[in-house]
Structures are given as C-alpha cells and as structure tokens.
Amino acid sequence: xxxxxxxxxxxxxxxxxxxxxxxxxxxxxxxxxxxxxxxxxxxxxxxxxxxxxxxxxxxxxxxxxxxxxxxxxxxxxxxxxxxxxxxxxxxxxxxxxxxxxxxxx
Numbered sequence: 001x002x003x004x005x006x007x008x009x010x011x012x013x014x015x016x017x018x019x020x021x022x023x024x025x026x027x028x029x030x031x032x033x034x035x036x037x038x039x040x041x042x043x044x045x046x047x048x049x050x051x052x053x054x055x056x057x058x059x060x061x062x063x064x065x066x067x068x069x070x071x072x073x074x075x076x077x078x079x080x081x082x083x084x085x086x087x088x089x090x091x092x093x094x095x096x097x098x099x100x101x102x103x104x105x
Contacts, residue, residue, distance in 0.1 A: 029099060032098070032099065032102065032103075033067060035103050036069060036098040036102065036103060037061070037064045037069055039061050039062060041060070042058065043058065043059060043069075043071055043101040043102065044056050044057070044058045044101065045057050045058070045071075045083075045100055045101050047081050047083070055077045056077065057073060057075055057076055057081065057088055058073070058074060059074050059075070059094070060072055060074065062093065067097055068097060069095070069098045070094070071094050071096075071101060072091065072092070072093050073088055073090060073091065073094060074090060076088045
C-alpha cells in the first residue's frame with residue numbers, strides 16, 4: 001500500500017536557476033526604483049573617470065514622474081563630468097531614469 005501512495009505522489013519540480021535569477025533581478029530593480037523615486041531621498045551615481053577609474057556624484061531627488069527622477073546635485077565629484085549632455089555642477093538638476101541612481105549610505 002505504501003508503494004501505491006508513493007507512486008501517486010507528484011514529482012517535485014526543480015526551479016529553473018535562470019528564471020530564479022531573472023526574478024530576483026527584477027525584484028531588486030523594482031525595489032531600487034521605489035527607494036530612489038521619493039522626493040527628498042539622497043542619491044548617488046557612479047561615473048567613469050578615464051579608462052578604468054570612477055567616482056561618485058550625489059544629490060537629492062526633487063521631482064519624480066513615473067520612472068523618471070530629477071536630482072539636484074550637491075556633490076559633483078572631483079573631476080568634470082557630463083551626463084546626457086549636461087555638465088555636472090553643484091546646483092544643476094539632472095533628469096533621468098531612476099535605475100541610474102542608488103540611495104546613498
């Protein structure tokens with residue numbers, strides 16, 4: 001009888017690792033967008049300097065419209081940077097997708 005019960009049990013499905021990674025990445029991206037897309041949040045963005053170096057710029061979210069945020073820069077970094085054709089400087093407002101920014105620690 002035990003054999004009959006075991007034979008009727010459904011075989012457990014193995015989760016697809018690629019699907020699990022894609023789901024985890026989508027959840028992480030949604031959480032990051034939600035964290036950044038709040039007016040008043042302090043956010044940072046990593047920019048490349050030269051070939052292999054990088055530095056962080058930072059600012060405060062002053063406006064959100066869907067997935068687009070406007071960030072007023074308060075720390076433009078040490079080097080000169082241009083983002084989407086706009087020269088990064090203290091007080092400049094950069095507009096772009098929330099995924100380009102991360103909450104500062």
